[in-house]
Each structure stands twice: as structure tokens, then as C-alpha cells.
Amino acid sequence: MVNIHELLEAAIRHRASDLFLKAGSPPALRIDGTVVSTKLPPLDASDTEELAQSIIYSASRDYLLRFHAPGKDPGDIPEHAEEQMKLLTEKEEVDLVFTIPNLIRIRANLFLQQSTVAAAVRIIPLRPFTVEELNLPPVLREMADARQGLILVAGPTGSGKSTTLASLIDHINSARHGTIISVEDPIEYVFEDKKCVVYQREVGRDTKSYATGLRSVLRQSPDVIMLGEMRDAETMSVALGAAEMGHLVLTTVHTNSAGATVERIVNAFQPHERPQVRSQLANVLAGIVSQRLLKRANGPGRVPAVEILINTPSLRKHIEEGNTHEIYNTIRDGRHFGMNTMNQSLERLVHAKLISNEDAMNNAGNIQELRQLLRQG
Numbered sequence: 001m002v003n004i005h006e007l008l009e010a011a012i013r014h015r016a017s018d019l020f021l022k023a024g025s026p027p028a029l030r031i032d033g034t035v036v037s038t039k040l041p042p043l044d045a046s047d048t049e050e051l052a053q054s055i056i057y058s059a060s061r062d063y064l065l066r067f068h069a070p071g072k073d074p075g076d077i078p079e080h081a082e083e084q085m086k087l088l089t090e091k092e093e094v095d096l097v098f099t100i101p102n103l104i105r106i107r108a109n110l111f112l113q114q115s116t117v118a119a120a121v122r123i124i125p126l127r128p129f130t131v132e133e134l135n136l137p138p139v140l141r142e143m144a145d146a147r148q149g150l151i152l153v154a155g156p157t158g159s160g161k162s163t164t165l166a167s168l169i170d171h172i173n174s175a176r177h178g179t180i181i182s183v184e185d186p187i188e189y190v191f192e193d194k195k196c197v198v199y200q201r202e203v204g205r206d207t208k209s210y211a212t213g214l215r216s217v218l219r220q221s222p223d224v225i226m227l228g229e230m231r232d233a234e235t236m237s238v239a240l241g242a243a244e245m246g247h248l249v250l251t252t253v254h255t256n257s258a259g260a261t262v263e264r265i266v267n268a269f270q271p272h273e274r275p276q277v278r279s280q281l282a283n284v285l286a287g288i289v290s291q292r293l294l295k296r297a298n299g300p301g302r303v304p305a306v307e308i309l310i311n312t313p314s315l316r317k318h319i320e321e322g323n324t325h326e327i328y329n330t331i332r333d334g335r336h337f338g339m340n341t342m343n344q345s346l347e348r349l350v351h352a353k354l355i356s357n358e359d360a361m362n363n364a365g366n367i368q369e370l371r372q373l374l375r376q377g
Contacts, residue, residue, distance in 0.1 A: 019121040062098035128166035139338035149286030178223030183213035227251035243284035258309035282320035307342040347373040
């Protein structure tokens with residue numbers, strides 16, 4: 001049986017973003033958004049458990065020797081790994097991260113399925129990509145240059161939200177002096193201090209929860225706060241409050257459009273709280289970046305289709321008054337502010353021959369509108 005490092009090397013060779021391990025099936029890779037099986041033999045239950053133990057051992061070694069435990073010696077690694085394996089058995093899932101020096105960083109979710117161990121392994125570059133390297137619109141850099149407010153990166157799972165967020169944080173880290181404090185679960189990209197001092201706190205290790213970590217961050221003299229994800233009303237409330245107090249807050253939300261992002265935040269609260277939340281959001285929102293990754297038509301790799309909302313006075317009014325149905329039209333007509341809808345982004349990518357017409361249609365919010373845009377173009 002191949003070991004986990006051989007599988008990761010194969011994943012890197014094939015430019016895979018994810019590695020999937022499951023008893024009864026060969027290891028599989030996600031390449032340019034598509035999951036493909038390798039030609040290796042199917043894994044059995046003992047294989048997946050052994051691979052999981054290797055991942056746990058690597059993560060335990062990384063945890064004890066690199067970051068958190070001065071005074072620990074390598075003899076403590078098996079004990080820590082055994083604790084993590086027990087945690088997997090008791091909770092049916094566990095998140096782990098570790099770094100392969102000078103190569104990649106790994107985020108693994110180990111879980112049980114049909115009473116056997118399985119794993120979804122995300123492969124993360126050691127350094128964040130720049131906005132240019134990611135083919136993101138330059139207006140995102142201008143958005144990140146704001147001194148205060150709330151920047152939201154939205155999209156479904158696997159759409160590159162964390163990568164975009166990391167590129168914005170790296171831009172800030174390179175462009176100005178200050179402190180950046182992140183609260184993540186788990187820490188994915190590890191930032192080196194450039195012009196900023198960067199503190200990275202991991203939920204479950206460095207702080208109890210997103211909300212707890214975010215509240216304490218406000219006492220740590222931050223200039224910029226990065227929150228891995230806004231998951232619930234409590235976290236959203238603290239993030240809005242932090243932006244209201246004059247900090248720049250960047251975070252991600254699992255939604256499919258800028259308008260849906262506004263609705264998701266407002267509707268997370270009780271009905272009697274929503275007018276105040278709309279007012280807060282209208283006042284602190286700097287912008288929303290809603291994105292998807294599409295297969296490149298002219299070669300390997302993927303390109304981002306990006307919807308951009310910049311909080312203009314008219315948008316502020318729509319948000320405050322609850323007229324979310326007007327947000328789309330305002331974005332569509334706001335090109336001079338640097339805004340565009342998802343369909344406008346898809347239309348440009350099709351005409352630049354970067355994506356296929358079929359992929360554009362499959363990701364269009366309004367297929368009839370996109371067809372009209374393509375005919376006009």
C-alpha cells in the first residue's frame with residue numbers, strides 16, 4: 001500500500017487541490033474542480049485507518065515540534081497522536097493541519113463513514129497568491145486598502161474563498177504598517193510578518209470559539225481582523241461591532257451572490273433585531289466579493305468568475321431599507337464604481353475565450369440574461 005506522502009506527491013504532480021480516501025475505492029484527486037480516481041488499487045478499511053494514523057502523526061509532530069509546545073520532545077508525539085485518534089473515534093470527525101517543509105501545507109478532515117475511516121485532504125500552497133496571480137479584479141486591492149469596514153468573500157464550498165481572503169491579507173501585510181489578527185478554524189495559510197505584525201489564532205487551540213476569539217481580539221489593538229468564516233448570529237454581531245468601532249474586518253460567507261450574502265446576514269438574526277442589523281451592515285459594509293472557479297478553456301487550471309459589490313450610497317439605502325431585490329440591478333449598473341454581476345463576469349470570460357459557453361451557462365444566475373449579454377457582446 002502507498003503511504004500518505006507518496007499520495008500527496010502524486011497529488012502535487014497532478015496539480016490537485018484535494019485528495020480523497022475511502023475504504024472500497026481507490027484514492028481520488030480533485031483536479032481543476034473535477035474529481036478523478038487514481039489507477040491505484042482500492043483501499044480497504046485497514047488501509048484508510050493506517051493512512052489516517054499517518055496524517056494524525058504528521059499533524060501531531062508539526063503541532064508539538066513547530067508551533068505550540070516548547071519543552072515537548074519527540075517521545076510525546078505518539079501520545080498526542082493517540083489522543084487525536086481517540087478524538088476521531090469519539091466525535092466521528094477531526095480537523096488537522098500540518099506543513100511539509102518547503103513544499104505544501106495540508107488541511108485534513110478525518111471522519112467515519114459506514115463505520116470506516118475516511119479523509120478529505122486539502123492541499124494548500126505555503127505562501128498566499130497575489131491578486132494578480134489569482135486573476136482577480138484589481139479593484140479588490142483598492143477594497144483591501146480601506147482603513148475600516150467589512151469585506152465579505154462569498155461563494156460555495158471549493159470556490160476559492162480562503163485563497164482570495166489570504167491574498168487580500170497578504171496585500172495588506174505588504175502595503176501598510178499595523179497589526180493583523182486572525183481567528184481561524186483551522187489555520188490554513190501561515191503569514192510571515194512583513195510590514196505588519198500578524199497574529200494567527202486557531203479555534204480549539206488558541207481560543208474556544210470564533211465569537212470568544214473575536215471578542216478578545218478587540219482588546220489586542222488590531223488594525224485588521226480576519227475571521228475564517230461568519231457562521232452564526234453571535235459571530236456576525238461581533239464582526240459588525242468590530243467594523244463599527246473602526247477596524248477593517250475581512251471574512252467569508254457560504255452564499256452564492258452578493259444579494260444573498262446580505263439576506264443571509266440579516267436573516268440570521270431574530271425579526272426584532274433585523275432593522276438594527278440592516279442599519280449596521282449598511283454603514284460598515286465596504287464590499288462583497290462573490291466568486292466561483294471555472295475550468296479554463298484554453299489550458300489547464302481554473303479562472304475565477306467574480307461578482308463585486310461596492311457599498312455606494314444607493315446600495316447603502318437599499319440595504320438599510322431592506323430592498324435586497326434592488327441590489328442586483330444596482331451592481332449591474334455600477335460598472336463605473338468597479339462593480340459587476342456574476343453574469344457580466346461570465347460574459348467577459350467567454351468573450352476572452354477563457355471559459356466555455358457551457359460552463360458559463362451552468363454558473364449563470366439568470367441564463368436568459370447571460371444569453372442576451374453574449375449576443376450583445
